[in-house]
Amino acid sequence: MWYSILAYFKFLTKASNQHGVHSPFVYNFITKCVYDNTRYSAYTALKHYRKQLSSSKETLEVSDFGAGSRVMKTKTRRVGAMAKKAGTPLKRAKLMYRMTRYFNMEELLELGTSLGTAPHAMHLGNPKAQITTIEGCPNTAEFAKQSLKQNNVANTTVITGDFRSVLQKQNTRPYDLVFFDGHHEKEATIAYFESLVVNTHNDSVFIFDDIYWSRGMTEAWEYIKQHPQVTVTVDLFFWGIVFFRKEQVKEHFKIRF
Numbered sequence: 001m002w003y004s005i006l007a008y009f010k011f012l013t014k015a016s017n018q019h020g021v022h023s024p025f026v027y028n029f030i031t032k033c034v035y036d037n038t039r040y041s042a043y044t045a046l047k048h049y050r051k052q053l054s055s056s057k058e059t060l061e062v063s064d065f066g067a068g069s070r071v072m073k074t075k076t077r078r079v080g081a082m083a084k085k086a087g088t089p090l091k092r093a094k095l096m097y098r099m100t101r102y103f104n105m106e107e108l109l110e111l112g113t114s115l116g117t118a119p120h121a122m123h124l125g126n127p128k129a130q131i132t133t134i135e136g137c138p139n140t141a142e143f144a145k146q147s148l149k150q151n152n153v154a155n156t157t158v159i160t161g162d163f164r165s166v167l168q169k170q171n172t173r174p175y176d177l178v179f180f181d182g183h184h185e186k187e188a189t190i191a192y193f194e195s196l197v198v199n200t201h202n203d204s205v206f207i208f209d210d211i212y213w214s215r216g217m218t219e220a221w222e223y224i225k226q227h228p229q230v231t232v233t234v235d236l237f238f239w240g241i242v243f244f245r246k247e248q249v250k251e252h253f254k255i256r257f
Helices: 002-014 024-034 042-054 079-085 090-102 117-125 138-150 163-169 186-199 215-225
Strands: 059-061 076-078 107-111 130-135 156-160 177-180 205-209 232-235 239-243 251-254
Touching (some): 024 090, 024 232, 042 117, 042 138, 059 138, 076 079, 090 117, 090 177, 090 205, 117 156, 130 138, 186 215, 215 239
Parallel strands (some): 130 156, 177 205, 232 251
8 A cells, every 4th residue: 555655656756748748649649538528428327337336235255366455355345335445436437438439449358347347438438349358256247247237238248267267268359458457466467468468459458457556566567568569658557558559669658647
């Protein structure tokens, strides 16, 4: 916890906004997507989904396969509490919606379904998108599957299992977006990145959640930034966004959000 707090203050001393960004691609991404203040009608659905989860009194027996939760230590957890303390917050869900919409993403993969807030946002961003999301905990996966179905989230497959084992069985089709939102540990994050970097094309985007969760996660982020296939990264503190565009000069940006 203290590591994240100190990292945030260091981040603020180096982060900027769109001013000073000379890459037209990155400038447009920041101004037209990250900083887009349009009040999209889809935001109502995002709020409704989150409210639905937050008001749920259902309990789940949760199995943690990664770094686990810092705030929820018991295995039996109320869905309402999980929605408030874990999963993708509303502000980030809105950004996920905008990114899926902005880049018109069609093939999406998520590692770490949780309660389904991210795939819900992805679907709203492009209702025709094919979404695959993997969750290690069987009870959480089943709950998310039913919640997404109740909210008419189509073309979405929830797979239960260990990330590494499931990824080995996935085909090698390229993904437009991969959202790494589970198993917040250095070695695991690098391993998942290495296994999925072969599934990229020039316009693929990777998003890494909680890159300042721990020193190990930050080290994983630094490793990813230096990877030869990575050209541009945008560090929003809570997310690390990776681009593979060969026409871009290798640059790294820290942007306040």
